[in-house]
Amino acid sequence: MLEIKNLHAKIAENGTEILKGITLTVPKGEVHAIMGPNGSGKSTLAYVLAGRSDYEVTSGDILWNGESILELSPDERAAAGVFLAFQYPMEIPGVSTMTFLRTSVNATRKKRGQKEYSTPEFMKIARAAALHLGVKDDMLKRALNVGFSGGEKKRMEVLQMALLEPTLCVLDETDSGLDIDAIKIVSEGANKLRGPDKAMLVITHYQRLLNYITPDKVHVLAHGRIHKTGGKELALELEKTGYAEFTGKAA
Amino acid sequence: MTVAIIKTKAEQALATDFASRRSRLPGTAANAKMRSEAMAAFERAGLPHRRVEAWKYTDLRAALKEISPFAAGEVSDLSEADLQLALGAFASIAADRLVFVNGHYVPALSTSAPQINLFTLGEVLGSGGTLAPLSTDEAMVSLNGALVTDGAIIDIAAGATLTKPILVIAAATGAKPSLTALRHMIKLGAGAAATVIEVHVALDGALASQSNSVLEISTGDKARLTHFLIGLEGPAATHIQTIAATIGADATLNSFQLTVGTGLARNQAFVRFAGERSKLDISGLMLARGREHIDTTLVIDHAVPHCESRELFKTVLDDTARAVFQGKVIVRPDAQKTDGKQMAKALMLSEACEFDSKPELEIYADDVVCGHGATVAEIDPAMMFYLRSRGIPEDQARAMLIESFVGEALDKIDDEGLRELLSGIARDWLSKGHA
Ligand SMILES: Nc1ncnc2c1ncn2[C@@H]1O[C@H](COP(=O)(O)OP(=O)(O)OP(=O)(O)O)[C@@H](O)[C@H]1O
Numbered sequence A: 001m002l003e004i005k006n007l008h009a010k011i012a013e014n015g016t017e018i019l020k021g022i023t024l025t026v027p028k029g030e031v032h033a034i035m036g037p038n039g040s041g042k043s044t045l046a047y048v049l050a051g052r053s054d055y056e057v058t059s060g061d062i063l064w065n066g067e068s069i070l071e072l073s074p075d076e077r078a079a080a081g082v083f084l085a086f087q088y089p090m091e092i093p094g095v096s097t098m099t100f101l102r103t104s105v106n107a108t109r110k111k112r113g114q115k116e117y118s119t120p121e122f123m124k125i126a127r128a129a130a131l132h133l134g135v136k137d138d139m140l141k142r143a144l145n146v147g148f149s150g151g152e153k154k155r156m157e158v159l160q161m162a163l164l165e166p167t168l169c170v171l172d173e174t175d176s177g178l179d180i181d182a183i184k185i186v187s188e189g190a191n192k193l194r195g196p197d198k199a200m201l202v203i204t205h206y207q208r209l210l211n212y213i214t215p216d217k218v219h220v221l222a223h224g225r226i227h228k229t230g231g232k233e234l235a236l237e238l239e240k241t242g243y244a245e246f247t248g249k250a251a
Numbered sequence B: 001m002t003v004a005i006i007k008t009k010a011e012q013a014l015a016t017d018f019a020s021r022r023s024r025l026p027g028t029a030a031n032a033k034m035r036s037e038a039m040a041a042f043e044r045a046g047l048p049h050r051r052v053e054a055w056k057y058t059d060l061r062a063a064l065k066e067i068s069p070f071a072a073g074e075v076s077d078l079s080e081a082d083l084q085l086a087l088g089a090f091a092s093i094a095a096d097r098l099v100f101v102n103g104h105y106v107p108a109l110s111t112s113a114p115q116i117n118l119f120t121l122g123e124v125l126g127s128g129g130t131l132a133p134l135s136t137d138e139a140m141v142s143l144n145g146a147l148v149t150d151g152a153i154i155d156i157a158a159g160a161t162l163t164k165p166i167l168v169i170a171a172a173t174g175a176k177p178s179l180t181a182l183r184h185m186i187k188l189g190a191g192a193a194a195t196v197i198e199v200h201v202a203l204d205g206a207l208a209s210q211s212n213s214v215l216e217i218s219t220g221d222k223a224r225l226t227h228f229l230i231g232l233e234g235p236a237a238t239h240i241q242t243i244a245a246t247i248g249a250d251a252t253l254n255s256f257q258l259t260v261g262t263g264l265a266r267n268q269a270f271v272r273f274a275g276e277r278s279k280l281d282i283s284g285l286m287l288a289r290g291r292e293h294i295d296t297t298l299v300i301d302h303a304v305p306h307c308e309s310r311e312l313f314k315t316v317l318d319d320t321a322r323a324v325f326q327g328k329v330i331v332r333p334d335a336q337k338t339d340g341k342q343m344a345k346a347l348m349l350s351e352a353c354e355f356d357s358k359p360e361l362e363i364y365a366d367d368v369v370c371g372h373g374a375t376v377a378e379i380d381p382a383m384m385f386y387l388r389s390r391g392i393p394e395d396q397a398r399a400m401l402i403e404s405f406v407g408e409a410l411d412k413i414d415d416e417g418l419r420e421l422l423s424g425i426a427r428d429w430l431s432k433g434h435a
């Protein structure tokens, strides 16, 4: 279970508060969607969950499986099962995608006390997963994300998610930039990761994704706070009304 | 002739050393005269210092407080096993070897039946041959001319293609620091092709070795030379090297220069295009930490039209290390259609390190494409976060990013085996930093 308790976070560099008391619980086996206007703090929340040091948590807590993860480094959080699919995946010139994937998976497996894969073993696994997600073989040889199209980068995020076997998945606008076929594939992949011991937070602007990944709950985040929580019909409602209700003065 | 008063202790030591050992230096009376003239030229200029524009960032006069005694005629007892150890990965490559220890050729450590006739400068001078002085006003070249003891003469006949690289090794040994002066020559006849790998090493216990070597390169028309300059002498060493190269028509010269953890290194190259439609690539890596100082200074002279030059140097600095990249490209009035590009990039791992870059374009022709650039960066925290969010620990993530930074330069090496070998050296150096 993911428990976010009255979480406040500011930008470390200039002290601007972005998250102003977020409280949110995602029980295991559930998928929750987060929607909200641009600049409301959705990605910030995702980054804070993953442990990005540009943000400083000033109060509140994040518990995963009953334990606070605030003191864990990003790589320790990954080992603990946290995975963030970035809204804007980074390009890493000079590091081949395959090398990166193997390093990432083996480092994580090592920390989880699992056996590391040999290079041939891993290549087989990675190729099979890539094929399934429509990631072309030559992309695995290229530098990570460098020159990948927007959709290719998102598929690469989902490939990483599949290979790292996380238990807490945070998808930050993974559907943006994906074509319809890819949305289906990605959703299928995400649905596969649904399980009794897993939890998922899906950040999206589009109700469409939620047709494929049916959320148990939908939260509206605005001005750094959760303003409304509802079932999947809330997404449909927002599609019609927009965020006018939330974008006025912060309540 | 007026000789300026010798100012520093080091310069004094050089003069005294030369006076006492000149009679034992190889060569005829004609050579002895040239040595004296070269010494006089050196004494007029003295050790290069910061008021000499080309040495602005590398003040040898200030840096070289002590000059080691000149290693003339010293017999070495270097064993094959010790040499192998010092060479590391280079020990196992399939190549013909020429080994110079403390400034002298050691046949016992060299290849007995090389693919071509290899001569040494010592042999030439010993049998009455003469050594033409290099025409240059570089003080360190003059000093080399005065003190030179030996060197490799690699003369490859027109049309010949060497199947194996030639490995030229300069090793410094012994607990006593010493100063060496080698002068190598690589000459490729028309259409010849060769790879020459020059490795400078200091053996364990070789303290403060000082080398001041000169390499002359001349490639004939349609010739193709791949040259490597590998400096691994260690943090106590001083390494000064001057390359003077002339490229014929339709020829290719690639030189890759890797300097790793050398106390004080200055690699200067003066390259002149003498024939049209030729290509030059001088690229490399400078890796320094502690108080190390590495300087790469290039002067590329496009004297004729239709030639292409590329330079890419990548530098990684930590602690209070300093690196210098000076790149001058001259395009003479006739040299239309010149294509010259130069790039120097530094990655700073600490706030106290320093990178000085001075590009200089002197263009006298109008129909040319020339560009240069320099960047200084730190490790990108956003990239670090991305890698770490994928479970990669901090040290490993940092190493990956540094490796990817240096990879761009290493990619210039066509030969996969050599590229992997040099990558390994860079990786070893990188992994030592954040143990
Ligand atoms: N490192 C930072 N420096 C300065 N401002 C920042 C930083 N990070 C976030 N912000 C600001 O915080 C606010 C929230 O940003 P965030 O990226 O979380 O929004 P979002 O809800 O994900 O928006 P979108 O829907 O456009 O992706 C924005 O106003 C943004 O400009």
Ligand SMILES: [Mg+2]
Pocket: A042, A043, A044, A087, A172
């Ligand atoms: Mg966002």
